[in-house]
Amino acid sequence: MVTVWPRRLALVVAPVHGESFASWVDRMALRNGCPPWAMVEALGLDVATSSDVRSLAYGVVATPETYRAIEAATGVSAEVVRGMHLAMFDGSVLDLAGVRVGDKESVRRAESREWVQFFGSRACPQCLAASNGAWLVWWKLGWAAVCPAHRTLLVDLCPRCRVSIRRGPAGQPARLSRSRMPDPLRCGALLSGFVCDQPIPQISTSAVSNKLADQQRLVLEVAMGRRPALIAGQVVSAGQWFAVLKATAMLIRLGVPEVLPLLNVTLDGQGALAAEAARQRWNRAGPMGRYGTAPRTALVAATLLEVALEVAEAEGESELVARLMPLAAAARMRWKERRPDLLTQVALSPVFAAALDVVLGGQAGRQ
Structure with a gap:
């Protein structure tokens, strides 16, 4: 059987070191002027049968074939693409052995068991401002607490809508939008028909001690x-x-x-x-x-x-x-x-x- 790779994209955004897969897709969608659903499909992911990111293990794990398809579409190596998934922490801070692409129940069980946010994220507002909206994959970990670079507590709740940031509509896992363009620098939670437009770089944070910043750095190095x-x-x-x-x-x-x-x-x-x-x-x-x-x-x-x-x-x-x-x-x-x-x-x-x-x-x- 001949493998059919996706067509090479003309406009590719280089991933930021440590960026999450969902963040990269959102920034690629903006660059190409299309919603995330269309961008994911262009990367070779199978989204024909479901609009629910839970069934895709989106940004959590992917098959080797998917990593290679994304490499074919973007020129970004399969190794780098895997590093944007939570799979990079499998065997250290996470146990993702039972998570299977397309198996909604395996994703649900792992998310309830592991200390991680599959469909949400904490964030450092200063890092987001400096990178123009690149969300780091380690911010999804349950042990993600402070930004070692800025020595501040990570943000986990939008002060305007009180929804966990990047979680989705009213705190539920977001689906890949077929029409709405992403805005990596805003909350984006859907509540009662409106979208929260809180600028995340404007959310205030609390300073932490040098000791705690060093401890967070240790956690990441071990992970x-x-x-x-x-x-x-x-x-x-x-x-x-x-x-x-x-x-x-x-x-x-x-x-x-x-x-x-x-x-x-x-x-x-x-x-x-x-x-x-x-x-x-x-x-x-x-x-x-x-x-x-x-x-x-x-x-x-x-x-x-x-x-x-x-x-x-x-x-x-x-x-x-x-x-x-x-x-x-x-x-x-x-x-x-x-x-x-x-x-x-x-x-x-x-x-x-x-x-x-x-x-x-x-x-x-x-x-």
Whole structure:
């Protein structure tokens, strides 16, 4: 069977380093004067049977054939195109092994399980202004909290319409528009028949400490395999490292509000954790759904990240136990000595699992 590649586009926009696939498509659509639907079709993606981006795993994963088709249409290498998808984080901060293109349910399950926004994004207004609207792919991660370059908290909510930015109509996943031209520098949320035109570069942000900016940079370097992952001085896989951060975040959430005075974080961070806990409700996923979901805001993500990294950076096993002990003690007040089964659902490194066994009295469990 002969492969039919898409026709080479005359007007191609060079992707910005680290840009997300959806952002690149939007900027290409603007350059070519067409809606995103038409641009995606011109790139060789199969959009003939559905208008729902969920069924396409749009910007999440794609087949090797799709990467090559996009290369044929644009001249941008398949490797660079894959780097614009969340697939670049598979095996480190994300587990996308079960996500299949065209399988809506596999995308839904992964989005509810992983700490990521498949169809939304946080953002740095200053970065967007400087790049003329290039949205970075790592802003979609649940651990995306601050901009290391500008040392500011990322934006996650439009101040005008109160919808999560880039999420879509009223906070629901957006479809690929057949008619509306994208505007990478505006909110664009569809609400009751009108489009929110809030300029994102004009949204104010909060400054963060140099320490937190450096911690965010560390997270990105580990996620991209540019730096070894260490837990209590021992080298672990990137996947195990992020599992430890997530498990520590769960432990912190379990202890709210008793744990808050024990955390070396700002009062705003403590307040954000308390507010998140107050809004959370039990659901069909049980405790995992309440405590294991991605942080709702950049401020919560920053607060959890700051504490989790302090735990992970313990110099040895005994210090790791000492740093976990107060978190576990606070959490026990909320559990009322019940077994914290949700911690058994995370694949942890042996050194961290052993430390949990100590602080939880052998109840942590291992995978």
